[in-house]
Amino acid sequence: MQAVQAKDYQVVFGNSGYNTLNNILKEKKHSILFILVDSNTHEYCLSHFLQNLETDQTIEIIEIDPGEEYKNLETCTGVWNVLSELNADRKSLLINLGGGVVTDLGGFVACCFKRGIDFINIPTTLLAMVDASVGGKTGVDLGSLKNQIGVISNPDLVLVDPHFLGTLPMEELRSGYAEMLKHGLIHSQSYWDAVKDADFSKFEDLGELIRQSVEIKNEVVLKDPYEKDLRKSLNYGHTLGHAIESLFMEDSSKNRLLHGEAIAVGMILANYLSREITDFDNTLCDEVSKAILDFYQPVSFTEQDIEDIIKLLKYDKKNSHGTVYFVLLSKIGSPVLNQKVSNELIFNAFDYYKNLSKK
Structure with a gap:
């Protein structure tokens, strides 16, 4: 499928999308690749994603709990602490592999960590593919109030792989x-x-x-x-x-x-x-x-x-x-x-x- 050109990045699809992703990884030469997942995407999506990834760089996996109730600043703090403990620097890349909670929260984490590191979104739910994939909205909830804290910042790339739809109820x-x-x-x-x-x-x-x-x-x-x-x-x-x-x-x-x-x-x-x-x-x-x-x-x-x-x-x-x-x-x-x-x-x-x- 043909890529969609957003303001500062592309939304790419399927197998050709992985080629674009791998080319970006070769060109940018990030210091460390961090992949943010929740427990569901860790189990059902990560293996497929890694099989399509071509890189010799160090990869670290960060897992958060699944669900809207964890889309908050407390979870962000946990991810920021892990990034620091694993020696993330301003040349690191955060790949957000998950639904809208992971991509929204992960984008916000990347925007704020060391005043901004690169991030790429790999939406795994239909909602994230058609909604969170475009527009650069990142952020978290404030209690039960939706998306009250956040910034608008675009990822380096969004890759939509319909394969992940088969993992969804x-x-x-x-x-x-x-x-x-x-x-x-x-x-x-x-x-x-x-x-x-x-x-x-x-x-x-x-x-x-x-x-x-x-x-x-x-x-x-x-x-x-x-x-x-x-x-x-x-x-x-x-x-x-x-x-x-x-x-x-x-x-x-x-x-x-x-x-x-x-x-x-x-x-x-x-x-x-x-x-x-x-x-x-x-x-x-x-x-x-x-x-x-x-x-x-x-x-x-x-x-x-x-x-x-x-x-x-x-x-x-x-x-x-x-x-x-x-x-x-x-x-x-x-x-x-x-x-x-x-x-x-x-x-x-x-x-x-x-x-x-x-x-």
């Missing part, structure tokens, strides 16, 4: 699929039509859809790298979705929601809000929402849950001067930025989601 594929659905909604009817009918049993077919998803996000980021305007469109469904994810993360009585599962709910809520505020077609709103819901288990919300979710909205990164701003749609492929939404409409959106889930 279906719920992880669903989590990444939500971001691909989002790209369809904000980009074009044609990509929405293609991705909503994707066959997850055929990874070779999924590879091209992944590349298109990366291209869509890259187009947006190139035009607006620091999220001043157009890049906000990538947050469609995320304003409420992130708040839902945070609520389910901090409430031990609730079953944990993966990122994409929460964003799927957030997109259905955003569809309803778009219908009410930006004239998104009523029939299309129902069609799109049902297509999303068909792929995800319905989630139940109490009135107290909704009130708590609304309170969490104040932490959304798109907010300005105390006002919560939403990304909505006027039609598929036409996002509308900086929309204000009343609490009453948010409650109505949850009613819409609840009623849709019963059909």
Whole structure:
């Protein structure tokens, strides 16, 4: 597959991507190669990756615990300490082999260690391939609040290898699929039509859809790298979705929601809000929402849950001067930025989601 050219680096794919990676390692001659993994990617992904790596340089493996709950400064401190103990210097390279937690956290670790060392991302989950692979966002959570601490800094390379999709349970594929659905909604009817009918049993077919998803996000980021305007469109469904994810993360009585599962709910809520505020077609709103819901288990919300979710909205990164701003749609492929939404409409959106889930 053809590489996608981001601002200062490439997103490369499959076997040819390993050739690009190995050429970079030869050219740069890093002092030590560090590979950051979690326990899952250590077990299921590292061997395949090392088999495709061509280098005589020293390789050190650093393992962290898996899961969003470990995407925090405490984990960063642990990695920084290990880097220091293993004599990492400013010519070292950190290769982040994992999902969005590993690539986000690993990128942040690299940006801060000795004021910045090179890093390369090898996303192993569908979510990381189509979302974390582009845009240079690195960082960690602050308690249950998503991505509150971080910087924008680009890697030297991103390598997307669809082989790793075979290591994932279906719920992880669903989590990444939500971001691909989002790209369809904000980009074009044609990509929405293609991705909503994707066959997850055929990874070779999924590879091209992944590349298109990366291209869509890259187009947006190139035009607006620091999220001043157009890049906000990538947050469609995320304003409420992130708040839902945070609520389910901090409430031990609730079953944990993966990122994409929460964003799927957030997109259905955003569809309803778009219908009410930006004239998104009523029939299309129902069609799109049902297509999303068909792929995800319905989630139940109490009135107290909704009130708590609304309170969490104040932490959304798109907010300005105390006002919560939403990304909505006027039609598929036409996002509308900086929309204000009343609490009453948010409650109505949850009613819409609840009623849709019963059909």
